[in-house]
Amino acid sequence: MTREIFLVDIQTFYASVEKADHPEFKDKPLIVAGDPKQRSGIVLAADPVAKSYGIKTAESVGQALLKCPQAVLVRPRMQHYLDISLLITQILKSFTDLVEPYSVDEQFLDITGSRHLFGTSDEIARTIQKKIMKDTGVRARIGIGTNKVLAKMACDNFAKKNTAGIFRLDQNNIEKCLWPLPIRAMFSVGSHMEKHLIGMGIRTVGMLASTPVELLRKRWGINGVLLWQTANGIDSSPVTVHTYDRPKAIGHNITLPYDYVYEKDIKTIILELAEEVARGARAKHCRGNIVSIGVRGANFDHPTGFYRQITIFHTTSFGMDIYHAASILFDRFWDRQPIRSIAVTLSGLHSDKEYQLSLFDQSEKKEKLNAAIDAIHQKxxxxxLFRGPSLRPSSQLRIRSKKIGGHWK
Ligand SMILES: [Mg+2]
Known part of the structure; x- marks a missing residue:
């Protein structure tokens, strides 16, 4: 069945909440700034009026005031924004159980099963917009698609720019609407990747979509395939509410002792979890070809984070394969918010007796290496014996090794 996914984004979230609470500022340019008294404070959000003066998020208050001296400066009220965000989640949950917060002002919905109850996608999107406006005073923009990446790209490139604030992107209009856009407009392409792609002569999303996938795979491995899939509007990731209980899978998760914010620290944990998952798979004599990663934000009252999965080309029970795949997903989908819990899962499991030897893979060597590592751990x-990154203070390896009593899921 064709899925129907929404990405609901709130326009200039913090600034919109402040405007909704302060009708006296209705037509004034408004800035939410870290420390409004300090000219060196940072602009956290600027409402559309302030933006029309050229004010941008993350510039200094001093710079912003040069562009627009009459702007109203407001101190942020983070807890209040989280409460509003949660209220919006509640509104969305009245349309479907499948609501996945993606960041503080973006949430994915799967409304595949709700359409017969609430009308067409377009009608549901308009109803959601109206209800959010009525209950919270902020404006939602909604991208619609048959999967998450289409919904996200529909929102970022079109719904945020048209007057309706709603746009649908699917296989019928992807060629006409998405493909002519510069490569930077594609979800997950940052300035770094943009440079690489342009260096290869790939300047538009369409040019990437029609690049032979093998070429991209040779250059970037799984990440190249993911890029190609995104350009072609292909994505099978589910909208998930309960991230960690996947059936027929070997997974491990960890709740960190404090919020991790640095990529290196988080990657250390991903590596440790990947090694644990791999050992679990080997202990059960199986290999899998679907790697999933879920991360959750630090504030459990307001769940943020993501859950993603990727299918790799051969089944594996090697920690580095799992780590590599999980890292690619992490790099693409982490919104840089603090992280308190991480899960890594291997599924698509098969008995290790039936795996096919891949010509491109040094399976035999890795097999021997892992057998040796397992033997050392057992003894x-x-x-x-552990990998270098586990020497970092952020490592949880030593603490965990004391707790584990061989409880593979
Ligand atoms: Mg937004």
Whole structure:
């Protein structure tokens, strides 16, 4: 069945909440700034009026005031914004159970099963917009698509720019609407990747979509395939509410002792989890070809984070394969918010007797290496041998090795 996914985004979220609470500022340019008294404070959000003066998020208050001296400066009220965000989640949940917060002002919805109850996608989108406006005073823009990446790109490139604030992107209009756009407009292409792609002569999303996938795979591995899939509007990731209970899978998750904000620290944990998952798979004599990663934000009252999965080309029970795939997903989907819990899962499991030898893969060598590592761990314990990143203070390896009693899921 064709899925129907929404990405609901709130326009200039913090600034819109302040405007809704302060009708006296209705037509004035408004800035929410870290420390409004300090000219060196940072602009966290600017409403559309302030933006029309050229004010941008993340510039200094001093710079912003040069462009628009009459702007109203407001101190942020983070807890209040989180409460409003949660209220919006509640509104969305009255349309479907499947609501996945993606960031503080963006949430994915799967309304595939709700259409017969609430009307067409377009009608549902308009109803959601109206209800959010009525209950919170902020404006939602909604991207619609048959999967998450289409919904996200529909929102970012079109719904945010048209007057309706709603846009649908699917296989019928992807060629006409998305493909002519510069490569930077594609979801997950940052300035770094943009440079690489332009260096290869790929300047538009359409040019990427029609690049032979093998070429991209040779250059970037799984990430190249993901890029190609995104350009072609292909994505099978589900909208998930309960991230961690996947059936027929081997997964491990960890709740961190404090919020992790640095990529290196988080990657250390991903590596440790990947190694644990791989060991679990080997202990059960199986290999899998679907790697999933879920991360959750630090504030459990307001769930943020994401859950993503990727299918790799051959089944594996190697930690580095799992780590590599999980890292690619993490790099693409992390919104840089603090992280408190991480889960890594391997699914698509098969008995390790039936796996096919891949010509491109050094399976045999890795097999021997892993057998040796497993033997050392069995004999001398988990901490006798580990990868370099686990020397970092952020590592949880030593603490975990004390807690684990072989409880593979
Ligand atoms: Mg927004």
């Amino acid at each position: 001398y314990g988990r901490t006798a």
